[in-house]
Amino acid sequence: MTLQLTFPTLHSQNLTLRGPQAADFEPLCAFLLDHERAGGFGAEDDRPQAWRWFALNIGHWALHGYGYFTIVDRATNQPCGLTGVWNPEGWPEPELGWGIWDAAHEGKGYAEEAAMAARAYAYGTLGWTTAVSYIDAENAPSIALAKRLGCALDPEASLPELPDWEGTLVYRHPAPEAL
Amino acid sequence: MPMQNIPIIETRRLVLRAPETEDYPDFKATFSSYRSRFMGGPLNKYEAWMLYAAEIGHWSIRGYGMWMIHDRETDRTLGMAGGWSPAGWPEREIAWIIWPGEAGKGYALEATHAARLHLYEQMGWDGAVSYIDPKNLNSIRLAERLGAVKDHAAQTIDGNDAVYRHPAPDRLRSGQLSDGIELEIAHYSDPALRPKGMPVD
Numbered sequence: 001m002t003l004q005l006t007f008p009t010l011h012s013q014n015l016t017l018r019g020p021q022a023a024d025f026e027p028l029c030a031f032l033l034d035h036e037r038a039g040g041f042g043a044e045d046d047r048p049q050a051w052r053w054f055a056l057n058i059g060h061w062a063l064h065g066y067g068y069f070t071i072v073d074r075a076t077n078q079p080c081g082l083t084g085v086w087n088p089e090g091w092p093e094p095e096l097g098w099g100i101w102d103a104a105h106e107g108k109g110y111a112e113e114a115a116m117a118a119r120a121y122a123y124g125t126l127g128w129t130t131a132v133s134y135i136d137a138e139n140a141p142s143i144a145l146a147k148r149l150g151c152a153l154d155p156e157a158s159l160p161e162l163p164d165w166e167g168t169l170v171y172r173h174p175a176p177e178a179l
Numbered sequence: 180m181p182m183q184n185i186p187i188i189e190t191r192r193l194v195l196r197a198p199e200t201e202d203y204p205d206f207k208a209t210f211s212s213y214r215s216r217f218m219g220g221p222l223n224k225y226e227a228w229m230l231y232a233a234e235i236g237h238w239s240i241r242g243y244g245m246w247m248i249h250d251r252e253t254d255r256t257l258g259m260a261g262g263w264s265p266a267g268w269p270e271r272e273i274a275w276i277i278w279p280g281e282a283g284k285g286y287a288l289e290a291t292h293a294a295r296l297h298l299y300e301q302m303g304w305d306g307a308v309s310y311i312d313p314k315n316l317n318s319i320r321l322a323e324r325l326g327a328v329k330d331h332a333a334q335t336i337d338g339n340d341a342v343y344r345h346p347a348p349d350r351l352r353s354g355q356l357s358d359g360i361e362l363e364i365a366h367y368s369d370p371a372l373r374p375k376g377m378p379v380d
């Protein structure tokens with residue numbers, strides 16, 4: 001078995017979703033170090049930790065064949081966020097996640113547009129039959145987005161067994177046939 | 180960001196290849212164990228998987244990284260060795276780890292010597308250091324057997340590590356040092372000459 005690293009490219013109305021590139025690191029790092037903005041996604045404490053995340057996302061793609069896409073705003077060609085599917089060891093089931101990197105790209109519906117494209121990819125190309133999103137109970141914007149995506153709270157679903165995850169909510173996405 | 184074409188290095192007893200999906204359980208076993216205490220472990224399974232993914236991503240970002248060491252005959256994994264330089268590292272590092280059940284056979288010496296030669300001669304490195312916990316006596320001995328010398332002036336990662344500086348490529352090329360390392364590896368490979376006493380990696 002050889003290590004493969006291929007990234008699909010997805011297009012939605014305003015956005016391109018592509019694999020991580022070297023130039024993504026600086027804006028990604030700024031996002032991950034901003035505990036207010038990235039708290040729900042998973043903030044990092046310093047630049048080496050942010051680099052570690054950048055590297056392990058690429059490794060996630062190599063090990064699983066999927067991971068976090070970089071969201072590119074096609075109007076400006078600027079990378080502006082992340083969305084994708086996440087399934088490290090210890091995750092009870094694959095997760096759909098998202099994060100917009102800066103205020104300039106907020107309020108445009110980009111997270112919703114990108115997450116829908118990533119979900120369609122997971123259901124279509126990857127053949128998933130379900131997906132969850134793990135959301136902090138205090139992360140009102142992400143909860144609102146999950147609801148716009150048709151998700152419903154799943155109190156039966158398991159959480160990753162990690163410290164400080166108590167209080168995390170599991171939102172289950174509509175099944176492929178419901179979309 | 181394409182995957183670097185990760186070269187294969189063959190030595191007398193070993194094959195060094197890209198870390199692959201099916202090698203992960205062996206990596207996890209070591210990084211979940213006390214053996215990994217000088218490399219940031221022991222890790223839980225989530226942390227171990229994330230580190231393994233980061234090792235692979237490192238290859239893609241830097242163009243070099245840690246090879247998985249295999250036994251040439253059985254193909255089983257024995258550990259990892261190679262180049263390591265995540266963000267925050269003052270200089271490029273040569274690093275190694277051997278699974279606890281495989282220690283004492285000179286595998287780390289053989290693999291790291293070959294990986295260092297590849298980094299120097301094929302990848303253009305002009306030198307390297309190893310950051311070693313001062314309590315990790317086996318790794319300090321290995322660094323010294325590889326010709327590395329403690330560099331008191333070099334910047335450490337976080338003050339808790341000692342810096343061992345590897346000989347420069349031209350010194351390795353000149354013969355005597357490499358000949359000594361290769362003689363020691365040859366002794367490990369030959370049952371009649373295998374070193375007695377306390378096992379070292």
